[in-house]
Amino acid sequence: xxxxxxxxxxxxxxxxxxxxxxxxxxxxxxxxxxxxxxxxxxxxxxxxxxxxxxxxxxxxxxxxxxxxxxxxxxxxxxxxxxxxxxxxxxxxxxxxxxxxxxxxxxxxxxxxxxxxxxxxxxxxxxxxxxxxxxxxxxxxxxxxxxxxxxxxxxxxxxxxxxxxxxxxxxxxxxxxxxxxxxxxxxxxxxxxxxxxxxxxxxxxxxxxxxxxxxxxxxxxxxxxxxxxxxxxxxxxxxxxxxxxxxxxxxxxxxxxxxxxxxxxxxxxxxxxxxxxxxxxxxxxxxxxxxxxxxxxxxxxxxxxxxxxxxxxxxxxxxxxxxxxxxxxxxxxxxxxxxxxxxxxxxxxxxxxxxxxxxxxxxxxxxxxxxxxxxxxxxxxxxxxxxxxxxxxxxxxxxxxxxxxxxxxxxxxxxxxxxxxxxxxxxxxxxxxxxxxxxxxxxxxxxxxxxxxxxxxxxxxxxxxxxxxxxxxxxxxxxxxxxxxxxxxxxxxxxxxxxxxxxxxxxxxxxxxxxxxxxxxxxxxxxxxxxxxxxxxxxxxxxxxxxxxxxxxxxxxxxxxxxxxxxxxxxxxxxxxxxxxxxxxxxxxxxxxxxxxxxxxxxxxxxxxxxxxxxxxxxxxxxxxxxxxxxxxxxxxxxxxxxxxxxxxxxxxxxxxxxxxxxxxxxxxxxxxxx
Numbered sequence: 001x002x003x004x005x006x007x008x009x010x011x012x013x014x015x016x017x018x019x020x021x022x023x024x025x026x027x028x029x030x031x032x033x034x035x036x037x038x039x040x041x042x043x044x045x046x047x048x049x050x051x052x053x054x055x056x057x058x059x060x061x062x063x064x065x066x067x068x069x070x071x072x073x074x075x076x077x078x079x080x081x082x083x084x085x086x087x088x089x090x091x092x093x094x095x096x097x098x099x100x101x102x103x104x105x106x107x108x109x110x111x112x113x114x115x116x117x118x119x120x121x122x123x124x125x126x127x128x129x130x131x132x133x134x135x136x137x138x139x140x141x142x143x144x145x146x147x148x149x150x151x152x153x154x155x156x157x158x159x160x161x162x163x164x165x166x167x168x169x170x171x172x173x174x175x176x177x178x179x180x181x182x183x184x185x186x187x188x189x190x191x192x193x194x195x196x197x198x199x200x201x202x203x204x205x206x207x208x209x210x211x212x213x214x215x216x217x218x219x220x221x222x223x224x225x226x227x228x229x230x231x232x233x234x235x236x237x238x239x240x241x242x243x244x245x246x247x248x249x250x251x252x253x254x255x256x257x258x259x260x261x262x263x264x265x266x267x268x269x270x271x272x273x274x275x276x277x278x279x280x281x282x283x284x285x286x287x288x289x290x291x292x293x294x295x296x297x298x299x300x301x302x303x304x305x306x307x308x309x310x311x312x313x314x315x316x317x318x319x320x321x322x323x324x325x326x327x328x329x330x331x332x333x334x335x336x337x338x339x340x341x342x343x344x345x346x347x348x349x350x351x352x353x354x355x356x357x358x359x360x361x362x363x364x365x366x367x368x369x370x371x372x373x374x375x376x377x378x379x380x381x382x383x384x385x386x387x388x389x390x391x392x393x394x395x396x397x398x399x400x401x402x403x404x405x406x407x408x409x410x411x412x413x414x415x416x417x418x419x420x421x422x423x424x425x426x427x428x429x430x431x432x433x434x435x436x437x438x439x440x441x442x443x444x445x446x447x448x449x450x451x452x453x454x455x456x457x458x459x460x461x462x463x464x465x466x467x468x469x470x471x472x473x474x475x476x477x478x479x480x481x482x483x484x485x486x487x488x489x490x491x492x493x494x495x496x497x498x499x500x501x502x503x504x505x506x507x508x509x510x511x512x513x514x515x516x517x518x519x520x521x522x523x524x525x526x527x528x529x530x531x532x533x534x535x536x537x538x539x540x541x542x543x544x545x546x547x548x549x550x551x552x553x554x555x556x557x558x559x560x561x562x563x564x565x566x567x568x569x570x571x572x573x574x575x576x577x578x579x580x581x582x583x584x585x586x587x588x589x590x591x592x593x594x595x596x597x598x599x600x601x602x603x604x605x606x607x608x609x610x611x612x613x614x615x616x617x618x619x620x621x622x623x624x625x626x627x628x629x630x631x632x633x634x635x636x637x638x639x640x641x642x643x644x645x646x647x648x649x650x651x652x653x654x655x656x657x658x659x660x661x662x663x664x665x666x667x668x669x670x671x672x673x674x
Contacts (some may be wrong), residue, residue, distance in 0.1 A: 002083040005094050008146035011079070011139045013056065019063055019078040022120060023461075026113065027275045029121040029128070030352030031369045032072025034196035041068060047198045048074045051136040073196055075121055079135035085119065086112045087506035090454035093146070099173045100586050102502060102539050102607045104212040105454050107131060107141070115214045115505040117250055117276075122561075124212050127250070127345045127353045128206025129592075130178075133159035133195070148173065155396045157198040159208070166635040172579050172586050176210075178203030179590030186590060186597040192351075194210050194317065196405040202591050205544035209603045213450055214504035214595040215285070217543055220493060221438075221448055222259035224404075224512060227489060228437045229339055230263075231521055233399040236396065239265035240307035243300055243336060244327065246403075247318035248343035249286065250276040256343060257311035258285040262493075262500060265339075267311045268296065270318035272364075276526045277313050281674040284501055293324045299560045300336050318342065319357035319382055320390035329396060341433070342407045347400065347595030349410050357381030380414035386415035388416035393432070397420030402432045404545075404555035406594040424551070426565050432558045439559035441643035443633045445514035445626045445648075446486050447546035449526065451508040462498065462524055463534055468511060469494050471520045482640075515626035515648060522608060522618040530610030537609040539584075540618065541617040544592060544601040548629025552592075552599035560636040568600035570632045572632040574601035577624045582606060582617025 006012075032583055036044060048064050063073045065129050087109035093101035109115060110131045117123050122131045122138070124138045131137050140161045144154050151169040156176040166501075181190070181202050196199040230239045242265045246256055249271040253582040257280055259269025263420045269286075273276045280286040287310055290296050296314050303310040314321055325337055355364045356378045368375040394400050402408045408428040411418045433444070441447075451458035471492055475485040490511045491522030497509065513521065528534040542549065550556040553565040575588045583604040592601045598608060608614050627648055633641035637660065649655045663669065 002081055004083065004088060004092055007081060007083055007139070007348055007436075008094050008168075010143040011136060012088050016056065016059065017078055017082075017148050019081075023080075026120055026327065027118055029118040029123050030072070030365055032192060032196065032351060033191040033369060033372045034072050035372075036068075036193060036196055040193065040197065041065075044068055044197045046073060048134065051134075051140070053458070055537060055579075056366050069074070073121075074134060074198060075122065076135040079139060080120055080139070080630065081135070085571065086114075087452075087456060087458050089455075089456040092156070092448055094147050095148070097150055097173070098537055099607050100148045100149075102454050102537060103174055103197075103210060103585060103605065104145055105144060106199065106539060107138075108453065109214075109452075109506040110207060110210055114661060114669060115212065124204065125250075126204045126207070126347045128202050128351065129207030130201045131160060131203075131207055131210065133198055133201045137161060158203075172581070172582075172583050174585035175579065176203075176208065176585065176587035177589075178208040178587065178597065180588070181590060183431075188596055189382050191596045196553075197280060202596055203587070204314045205550075205589065205592040205601055206604045208583070208589060209544070209605075211541040211603055211605055213506060213510060214510035215454065216502040216504060216508065217448065217450065217510050218256070219255035219259045219262070219502065220510045220512065221543070221545070222255055223262045223435055224441075225433050226259060226263040226265065227338065228441070229399065229433075230265075230402065231388075232436060232468040239263050240309070241304045242266065242270065242338045243304060244339040245321065245337045246341045246343055247271065247321075248345070249280045249313060250345070253287065254280050255312065257287070258500065258502075259292075261287070261309045261311050262496065266309070268300060268314060268321070268337075269311070270314045270316060271319045272315075272317055272361045274315060274361075277315055283315065283504065285311070287311045289315060291315045293320065293326060297324065297328055297336065304336070318344065318356045318357065319386045319389065322386065322393070326389050329393065332605070335393070335398060336394050340390060340393070341397055343403050343405055344407070345408040346410045347591070347593060347598070349406075350376050354379055354410075357385060358382060368603060383411045383414040383606060384416045387411050387418055391417060391429075397517050400430050401436060402428065402430055402554075404432055404434065404552070404593050406554060406598065408432070409594065409598075409659045410663060411555050419516050424561065425496045427556045430556055434555055435559045440638075440640050441486060442547045442556070443638045444483060444486065445513050445547055445630050445643065446512045447549075447626070448510055448543040449513045449518045449521070450508060450510040450543070451521075452539040452541070453534065453536065454539060455534070456507055457535060458503070458507055460536070460538075461503070461509060461532045463528060464538065465494055465498065465509060465525070467528055468509070468521045469475075470656075471524050472513070475517055475520060477480035481515065486514075487517070508585070512642075515623060515630075516651075518626065519619055519622045522622060526610055526615045526618060529608055539607055540606050541605045542625075544589070544603045546629070547626050548632070549603055549625075550592070550599060550601035552594055552601065554594045555597065556593075556601075558640070560633065561652060562636040564636060569631060571600040571602050574625065574628050575604075576596050578602075578604045578621055581621040581624050583621055622661045623655075627655060627657075635660050637662065
């Protein structure tokens with residue numbers, strides 16, 4: 001087994017490691033179908049061999065060709081490291097600078113088998129969210145990071161390390177772009193070819209930016225979504241005895257079971273793949289599992305009567321579950337579901353992101369590879385049935401929302417009845433969770449702020465939990481009632497997080513905070529690193545799914561109605577602004593959440609090492625990182641954002657934002673145009 005020192009020594013070429021192929025004990029990504037021409041196959045092989053000296057080409061070319069034809073991509077399994085992949089304490093990485101070691105810590109967490117969905121294919125979550133495109137890139141990145149100085153920046157092109165370039169100590173140590181394809185060529189079909197050629201990749205959000213913290217990240221967001229859905233749709237924060245039905249227990253969707261229990265409701269989650277279902281059950285995130293729909297209905301009724309918090313995994317297709325719930329209503333007149341959503345990976349519907357009800361899991365995996373067009377037709381038929389059952393239940397009082405996974409977008413493309421009469425381009429029969437639930441929270445400046453204790457010591461995480469709680473309690477005494485409610489939800493979350501066994505992988509925590517909270521928590525943690533209460537540097541980050549980080553007309557910016565929902569200035573400006581305000585690394589991605597070509601998003605990592613400089617960077621960068629999005633949302637007409645940015649300008653004298661004047665009399669528009 002390799003050591004971390006050997007991992008940093010560059011590609012192991014003399015001797016070559018043995019080619020052990022795929023590990024049958026691990027879950028693997030579905031076979032991709034890029035449909036390359038003979039010339040494109042030659043180009044893919046030629047591109048892959050660029051990483052190796054010519055004397056190895058005759059050995060490597062045949063196995064790379066086999067991978068390409070068998071799996072649809074050249075992953076270079078021979079070079080999959082034998083070292084146990086996990087987030088090691090930062091001091092164990094043989095680096096010249098700690099910022100580089102912190103990036104290594106984060107990368108290895110993204111590829112930890114306890115965290116990653118398909119570790120050997122370098123997929124962290126979402127079915128195709130890549131950390132790198134192949135294992136040669138992994139080895140080169142670790143070598144570069146181990147030798148990097150404070151006057152160099154590692155440049156990453158869609159998984160490929162272009163190299164170390166001279167820069168300033170104040171510059172980011174790593175700049176990442178993923179999927180930066182010319183817009184007219186950013187189609188799903190083009191992506192499959194480009195990925196097979198090894199020239200671009202889909203980084204999802206925090207997979208390709210090295211900032212994923214396991215399913216905890218979405219547990220918190222899902223819990224807040226369910227709580228606020230109860231407030232909006234059911235008129236209560238007390239969800240005891242209320243039933244939430246959804247699907248997916250794989251990557252990020254694996255958080256739904258835990259989130260439902262923390263919110264206090266009955267969560268029923270369908271999953272077709274037994275592997276992630278077992279994984280969540282063994283982790284303790286899923287309380288019960290059943291393959292029997294009769295038993296499923298029985299447990300729903302029992303949990304409703306007893307008002308117990310329950311997470312129940314149904315091993316089967318979500319369409320069967322929705323149709324059975326409708327049959328129960330027809331038979332008994334009893335509506336067994338209050339809230340509904342979906343977290344199948346419909347950004348990737350034809351390559352393992354969605355499994356049609358007509359086929360078994362095994363049959364679907366076979367058909368998507370052998371007859372992609374027939375599989376696509378089958379997916380569309382399944383989506384129509386899926387939506388039909390939801391529509392019937394919604395007409396009887398169930399509340400459904402799109403969870404930003406392109407469910408309604410793909411259902412519309414399939415011909416399902418999801419269109420809304422007289423609606424705008426981003427509106428459907430059902431709202432997205434941003435439009436009805438989380439959008440106004442974003443406009444207050446609240447979003448998924450997170451940190452990672454690079455010591456790997458749970459005691460450090462407990463210390464930072466206490467720091468964050470104290471900071472939020474102090475701030476919440478002097479805010480509006482609407483903001484205080486959000487603070488209280490997050491204070492409750494962080495107090496309970498330890499007992500709910502949230503940590504999978506690195507010692508990380510997430511909470512939703514606004515601008516003032518993020519800055520205050522970061523400064524307080526940096527001080528704790530400085531005075532030794534926290535033993536090693538702490539990386540602060542966030543999900544790209546945030547106030548400013550993502551332009552996505554069917555998710556993060558779906559509640560922007562001035563016509564700019566399809567514009568991406570905010571996300572691009574955010575990454576540029578973070579880069580020169582102090583971020584340790586930055587990333588800009590095409591795709592994430594709703595899919596390739598549908599979204600632009602970006603993120604950052606910032607190392608708090610206890611220095612005065614780190615505190616200054618955190619203050620400057622975090623203020624921009626939130627205010628950018630609030631200002632954009634204000635300009636689009638959101639009243640919460642308008643009030644929030646005005647208060648921020650009062651607090652920060654150097655901030656000056658262009659505020660909109662709103663048309664008071666709509667008749668003026670009519671008269672001018674007629």
